[in-house]
Amino acid sequence: xxxxxxxxxxxxxxxxxxxxxxxxxxIALERLVKSVDSLMRNAGYSKERACxxxxxxxxxxxxxxxxxxxxxxxx
Numbered sequence: 808x809x810x811x812x813x814x815x816x817x818x819x820x821x822x823x824x825x826x827x828x829x830x831x832x833x834i835a836l837e838r839l840v841k842s843v844d845s846l847m848r849n850a851g852y853s854k855e856r857a858c859x860x861x862x863x864x865x866x867x868x869x870x871x872x873x874x875x876x877x878x879x880x881x882x
Contacts, residue, residue, distance in 0.1 A: 836871040843868050 845855035
């Protein structure tokens, strides 16, 4: 394969991997926030209890909410 084509494919592959990681991170953050919010709303749990049940910290939950609100989900 030509060098320029190999470089172009490598760059495209790298970009695709980065985008996939970013999307996966966003999905994980959304699931965390939705799960905590759901436990608080539907089970009447406090934020602390909902986070504990999901084996996460309040700080992680708050950071996930902040990152999603800013739409600044980076790895």
